[in-house]
Amino acid sequence: MSAFTDLRALPRRRTRSLAADSDTRGITSEFDRRQPLVGLLRRAVHVGLLLFLVVAALGPILWLAKSAITPTQDTLRQPMALWPHGLDLANLKTAWVDLHLSLYFKNTMIIALGSWAIQMLVAVTGGYALAILRPAFGRVIYGAVMMTMFVPVVVLLVPLYLTILDLPVTHASLINTYWGAFLPAGASAFNVALVKRFFDNLPREVIEAARVDGAGDFRLFFYVVLPMSRPVLGVVSVFAVLAAWKDFIWPLVVLPDPAKQPLSVRLPNLAKVTELDVFLAALLISTAIPIAFFVVFQRFFLRGGLDGAVKG
Amino acid sequence: MKIPATARPSLLTRMRGGTGTVVFLLPMLFVFGLFSWWPIVRSMIMSVQVTNLVTPAEFVGLDNFRAVLNDPLIGTAVQNTAWFALLALVFGYPVPLLMAVIMSDVRRARGLYALLAYLPVVIPPAVAVLLWRFFYDASDTGVFNTILGWIGLGPVPWLESSTWAMPSLVIEATWAAAGGTVIIYLAALVSVPPELYDAAEVDGAGILGKVWHVTMPHLRSIMLITLILQIIGTAQVFLEPYLFTDGGPDNATLTVLLLVYNYAFANTTGGDYGKATALSLMLALALAALSAVYFRVTRSWSA
Numbered sequence: 001m002s003a004f005t006d007l008r009a010l011p012r013r014r015t016r017s018l019a020a021d022s023d024t025r026g027i028t029s030e031f032d033r034r035q036p037l038v039g040l041l042r043r044a045v046h047v048g049l050l051l052f053l054v055v056a057a058l059g060p061i062l063w064l065a066k067s068a069i070t071p072t073q074d075t076l077r078q079p080m081a082l083w084p085h086g087l088d089l090a091n092l093k094t095a096w097v098d099l100h101l102s103l104y105f106k107n108t109m110i111i112a113l114g115s116w117a118i119q120m121l122v123a124v125t126g127g128y129a130l131a132i133l134r135p136a137f138g139r140v141i142y143g144a145v146m147m148t149m150f151v152p153v154v155v156l157l158v159p160l161y162l163t164i165l166d167l168p169v170t171h172a173s174l175i176n177t178y179w180g181a182f183l184p185a186g187a188s189a190f191n192v193a194l195v196k197r198f199f200d201n202l203p204r205e206v207i208e209a210a211r212v213d214g215a216g217d218f219r220l221f222f223y224v225v226l227p228m229s230r231p232v233l234g235v236v237s238v239f240a241v242l243a244a245w246k247d248f249i250w251p252l253v254v255l256p257d258p259a260k261q262p263l264s265v266r267l268p269n270l271a272k273v274t275e276l277d278v279f280l281a282a283l284l285i286s287t288a289i290p291i292a293f294f295v296v297f298q299r300f301f302l303r304g305g306l307d308g309a310v311k312g
Numbered sequence: 313m314k315i316p317a318t319a320r321p322s323l324l325t326r327m328r329g330g331t332g333t334v335v336f337l338l339p340m341l342f343v344f345g346l347f348s349w350w351p352i353v354r355s356m357i358m359s360v361q362v363t364n365l366v367t368p369a370e371f372v373g374l375d376n377f378r379a380v381l382n383d384p385l386i387g388t389a390v391q392n393t394a395w396f397a398l399l400a401l402v403f404g405y406p407v408p409l410l411m412a413v414i415m416s417d418v419r420r421a422r423g424l425y426a427l428l429a430y431l432p433v434v435i436p437p438a439v440a441v442l443l444w445r446f447f448y449d450a451s452d453t454g455v456f457n458t459i460l461g462w463i464g465l466g467p468v469p470w471l472e473s474s475t476w477a478m479p480s481l482v483i484e485a486t487w488a489a490a491g492g493t494v495i496i497y498l499a500a501l502v503s504v505p506p507e508l509y510d511a512a513e514v515d516g517a518g519i520l521g522k523v524w525h526v527t528m529p530h531l532r533s534i535m536l537i538t539l540i541l542q543i544i545g546t547a548q549v550f551l552e553p554y555l556f557t558d559g560g561p562d563n564a565t566l567t568v569l570l571l572v573y574n575y576a577f578a579n580t581t582g583g584d585y586g587k588a589t590a591l592s593l594m595l596a597l598a599l600a601a602l603s604a605v606y607f608r609v610t611r612s613w614s615a
Contacts, residue, residue: 027522049425050424060432060447063455076453079454080459122339122340125337126340129337144344150600152596155593155595155596158572158592159358162358162365163354187348218332245436246434246436253577265438267442283443287439294430294431294434302430302495
């Protein structure tokens, strides 16, 4: 993950960060804010929204954290009680060991990392070819790639499943293999567009200079373009990992073997056969990693509209 | 996608290497070809065929489409999907907008607001639905019913009543998705030039006046896009009805995509891939037509 740590060394971007406290004015002016009634009302609205967000967004997660270590009977009888009558920390261990959560967790990791690798490979090489190498037929290919963005996912579900079931020419089947989960994730027009637009905006002089110095396609790619691309690689990476972690319908279809399924596909089945407190512990474990991931990489997610990455 | 017929003259001269270009294009061509372009073509072929994967596929013309349209469940599914989309619009469209407008005015700790708003988006949808399924427990000791009990309301039957099931699904779906839209609006809002607010004040606009005359016009084009994207997204709703209610009670939450899934993959009735692709194609065409009309009608509205 060293690619991310170096980001701080990059020059400040022109676009204002959403998270940063803005130094310029917004809807209300200094004058508005100094009026007692308006100021009070404004503060009330802000605090009200904060309270609402804490209750609505954080509330369910806090409730889950509490109930995961509360005995089932307590949760059933008084779901909103602040303090449980007894702690049941063993739930987490029971879920991890007895429900084989460790296995499904590992599967989820494999799917997330594999999908990430394929998405990166496709987007970066494709973006490089289209933006920097610019073959004569590049516009046609880019058009065909972008077109897929307008095809609703629903159209692809069944034919994609049948393609995975019986690949053209080789007649191999990717059902119950992780390749069946990785490869279709790579066909993301969004990623290609993002990376291509970033490469389009790289300084041409640097690329021309490397060319003059005799850099071939590969050398240019590895030593010039990739080192300049950390911001966009970071954005594509965090969204790819999170999307793979959240995915449900595709792994459900392509991995019918329970021993290969990720958490999100296994959990609904476990719900039917598991005691409530242990099941809630399983839900907590399944949520903890994406939340931690999000908190660590929040600036990638919260930059909004991906502007920063595209403008570079 | 419009491709100019005449490429720029410099294009050919810029072409280098040949082999290098092909090597770099290969992963993209392979993955898109096999897992995107081919399935798209194949869905059109399959919609006019009957296939059981054992015997060779047989051409049947429009029979699949006819069979789908004659399915007594199709009307229900279309109605439910439209109802879901409408409810999601009523609940889900104004909420992120309102939140983003307020958040853009927050001076300190705006990052905390954004973090909290986005938090539900990162929770895996399957986990969220399973958690909410418990919240929606219909007994008076269910989580939501306990809360309603504090203010003397309820108990509400939530997922167990065909009237309440769909709104319950929509509330959870809105909760899960709103954060993403908030961040999009917020990004647009921080780019409003401050001079515009100054100018509005000079013209005597109050706070609401500034929101109405400066903030909203600035957001107009992005609002038009989020609106159609939301409609396209909700028209393909699957996870909520599948995991919350499996289409019940009494098919009250059977949506179009759930019907597609059932045609293709359900245990007893599944395996009808022709019908499944025919229905997905019809949904896709309906959405394409809707978007085309939408963009034509709204073209003059966006700034």
